[in-house]
Amino acid sequence: MPVFVKKLLTWGSVAFLIYFVAFRPDGAAQMFKAIGAALMAMFQGLGDFLTTLMT
Template sequence: MVKKVLTWGGIAFLIFFIAFRPDSAADVFKSLGGGVMDIAQGFSDFFASLFA
């Protein structure tokens, strides 16, 4: 029950954040995307050096 409430609360907050602060929301998602890309690049470099 608590998990369901927290999930719906998170979704509601996300919609609110995007609706009322679209520029800030875009910056947050760009930062998160950049972080994911950095992690992927790190794994790629690791495996490239491991098998090279």
């Protein structure tokens, strides 16, 4: 992927994130909360797997 396209996509993503947080703070908070819950569930599952594997 050309460097220009990568920079354009990166800055576009940052601009969208700022816009989303500025104009839809409730939606942004819910989205980040859902992402955090999903990550916690994945790591909890990995921890349970490793615990079971060690015992």
